[in-house]
Amino acid sequence: MSRDLTVTRQMIGADLLRLRKKRGFMALVLAVVLAPLVIWTGYQVIEHASNPAAYGPAGGLDHFGKMLSLLGVFMGPVAAVLIGAEAGAGDLAAGVFRDNVLTGRSRMALFLSRIPAALAVTFAVIGIGYAFGLAVTFGFAGGLATPSLSVVLEGALWLALANGVVCVIAVGLACLTGSRPGTITALIGWELILSPMLVQSSSLGSARNGLLDGVLLFLKPGPVQGPVLTMAVAVAVAVTMLWAAVLPALGAWRMQTRDA
Amino acid sequence: MQAIHANQHHDGPALETDGLTKRFGERLAVDAVSLSVPRGTAYGFLGHNGAGKTTLIRMLLGLTRASAGSASVLGLPVPARRAQALARVGAIVEEPSFYPHLTGRENLKVAAAVRGPETRARIDQVLHRVGLDKRADDRVRTYSLGMRQRLGVARCLLSDPELLLLDEPMNGLDPGGMLDMRRMIRALVEEEGRTVFVSSHLLDEVEKTCDVAAIIDRGRVIAQGSIDELVADGAGELVIECDDATRAAELLAAESTVRELRVEHGALRMRLLAPEQAGEINARLVGAGVAVTRLEPVRHSLEERFLEMTTRLEVAA
Numbered sequence: 001m002s003r004d005l006t007v008t009r010q011m012i013g014a015d016l017l018r019l020r021k022k023r024g025f026m027a028l029v030l031a032v033v034l035a036p037l038v039i040w041t042g043y044q045v046i047e048h049a050s051n052p053a054a055y056g057p058a059g060g061l062d063h064f065g066k067m068l069s070l071l072g073v074f075m076g077p078v079a080a081v082l083i084g085a086e087a088g089a090g091d092l093a094a095g096v097f098r099d100n101v102l103t104g105r106s107r108m109a110l111f112l113s114r115i116p117a118a119l120a121v122t123f124a125v126i127g128i129g130y131a132f133g134l135a136v137t138f139g140f141a142g143g144l145a146t147p148s149l150s151v152v153l154e155g156a157l158w159l160a161l162a163n164g165v166v167c168v169i170a171v172g173l174a175c176l177t178g179s180r181p182g183t184i185t186a187l188i189g190w191e192l193i194l195s196p197m198l199v200q201s202s203s204l205g206s207a208r209n210g211l212l213d214g215v216l217l218f219l220k221p222g223p224v225q226g227p228v229l230t231m232a233v234a235v236a237v238a239v240t241m242l243w244a245a246v247l248p249a250l251g252a253w254r255m256q257t258r259d260a
Numbered sequence: 261m262q263a264i265h266a267n268q269h270h271d272g273p274a275l276e277t278d279g280l281t282k283r284f285g286e287r288l289a290v291d292a293v294s295l296s297v298p299r300g301t302a303y304g305f306l307g308h309n310g311a312g313k314t315t316l317i318r319m320l321l322g323l324t325r326a327s328a329g330s331a332s333v334l335g336l337p338v339p340a341r342r343a344q345a346l347a348r349v350g351a352i353v354e355e356p357s358f359y360p361h362l363t364g365r366e367n368l369k370v371a372a373a374v375r376g377p378e379t380r381a382r383i384d385q386v387l388h389r390v391g392l393d394k395r396a397d398d399r400v401r402t403y404s405l406g407m408r409q410r411l412g413v414a415r416c417l418l419s420d421p422e423l424l425l426l427d428e429p430m431n432g433l434d435p436g437g438m439l440d441m442r443r444m445i446r447a448l449v450e451e452e453g454r455t456v457f458v459s460s461h462l463l464d465e466v467e468k469t470c471d472v473a474a475i476i477d478r479g480r481v482i483a484q485g486s487i488d489e490l491v492a493d494g495a496g497e498l499v500i501e502c503d504d505a506t507r508a509a510e511l512l513a514a515e516s517t518v519r520e521l522r523v524e525h526g527a528l529r530m531r532l533l534a535p536e537q538a539g540e541i542n543a544r545l546v547g548a549g550v551a552v553t554r555l556e557p558v559r560h561s562l563e564e565r566f567l568e569m570t571t572r573l574e575v576a577a
Binding site: 003006013014017018021022023090094095098099100101102105106110259260 | 321323324342343344345346347349351352353355356357358359360361362366369370371372373374375376377380415419
């Protein structure tokens with residue numbers, strides 16, 4: 001039992017190593033998360049400095065809410081997709097999958113080790129973005145209200161949920177398709193274009209409750225921006241779990257059957 | 261280098277197949293192959309490209325299912341007990357692949373994590389074993405093909421395997437790289453007692469590297485045995501140089517033990533019923549006053565034998 005745990009820990013560590021050592025990729029992922037935050041914050045700081053009467057401080061509760069949306073609905077998920085796709089299909093792209101299979105290790109174990117590694121990298125990257133956002137929220141609040149500690153913690157948990165689910169979906173889809181570019185294109189297209197459009201389409205009614213974006217916006221703490229769906233929390237949890245389970249399950253199945 | 265691990269409780273062949281067959285639709289890729297690979301040998305598996313070598317290796321490793329027949333690896337039936345068998349096997353199929361952005365050492369760390377905790381301690385040892393200790397911390401994308409092949413062997417050795425299956429390990433290597441690989445394979449067999457199964461289409465390299473070989477052609481094993489046995493089919497063939505080849509030919513034409521006598525480039529070539537009759541032939545010529553300046557049994561190279569056999573089959577087909 002302890003040997004199995006050691007093997008599991010080492011396999012996760014190995015997947016983590018291959019992700020974090022891809023320096024160009026890590027720089028890109030960090031840039032995806034941080035660059036919009038930095039540009040947006042800088043713009044607000046300059047605006048406020050140039051005309052304080054017309055433009056409020058860059059920080060405060062409003063900034064916090066928008067920052068959460070940016071990290072949990074837009075750029076954070078993009079980073080999560082990039083990380084999940086790399087974690088899910090990186091060994092196939094490098095041709096190492098066959099060598100891993102040749103060790104006799106179960107393919108399920110090979111699949112499962114990717115998920116915690118991908119989540120660890122995703123949480124680290126989103127954590128850096130969140131830390132920056134919080135520094136601006138509090139550091140540039142001026143006289144504006146700031147979020148309470150509980151809201152800050154809720155925000156962290158929500159970001160972990162929102163990006164974690166997207167990351168796990170990306171791992172599953174990448175394992176299913178075996179293609180990083182395909183996974184990235186499909187999921188970013190879905191996350192940034194199709195899903196937001198569908199959430200905004202009131203003609204879809206309660207069918208929107210099945211959309212991950214809709215559920216995540218419903219669960220989002222802090223100030224509300226844009227349309228928020230109404231649903232029972234149990235429904236929101238069930239929909240989130242379904243999204244987090246279906247594609248990884250398909251990815252795991254494909255890993256079992258894929259020709260090495 | 262540590263000797264192979266203590267759990268060698270199996271004394272039979274390292275690899276055994278019985279009527280192993282693989283069909284892709286109508287095409288028969290491997291046709292009822294029966295092999296027995298003795299332990300502690302370098303075993304060459306020779307064949308043209310597309311002859312079925314890689315397909316057979318993939319079946320042995322449980323990467324693809326056989327259409328018929330059975331196989332065992334280190335005494336364990338595959339695919340039924342594939343995981344246990346592969347824990348004691350190191351293999352490179354087609355070409356070794358690595359994460360190019362990681363160093364050689366980091367790639368081995370990743371492989372060791374999948375293999376099991378005890379393999380991690382062997383990383384430095386295997387890097388030294390394949391002569392990559394000085395380049396271990398360079399990224400693999402900077403490695404030559406020969407270095408990648410050696411890193412592939414290092415990855416195989418992580419689990420201290422009893423058996424290594426190397427699919428075309430000489431492919432693309434320059435002469436220096438081939439020599440390194442040959443020496444490494446010999447050392448793995450002679451110094452460490454491992455069994456190395458090498459598939460290749462490079463006949464000369466197999467002849468120089470392996471003790472035993474099988475020849476596969478269009479999915480069928482057409483010959484197997486020690487390298488000496490495989491090339492010995494030319495035994496009994498003799499070349500003689502003397503001061504008067506025409507007269508010598510007349511003398512020997514009447515000999516009942518001589519077959520296929522001909523004069524080529526001033527020398528006599530013939531096939532004897534038995535190799536030991538060469539002495540009698542020499543005595544006959546000398547006794548008749550012919551000065552023999554050279555008498556040499558003809559030794560075919562494995563390449564000649566291989567081409568002879570496969571050409572014969574082509575003609576028969």
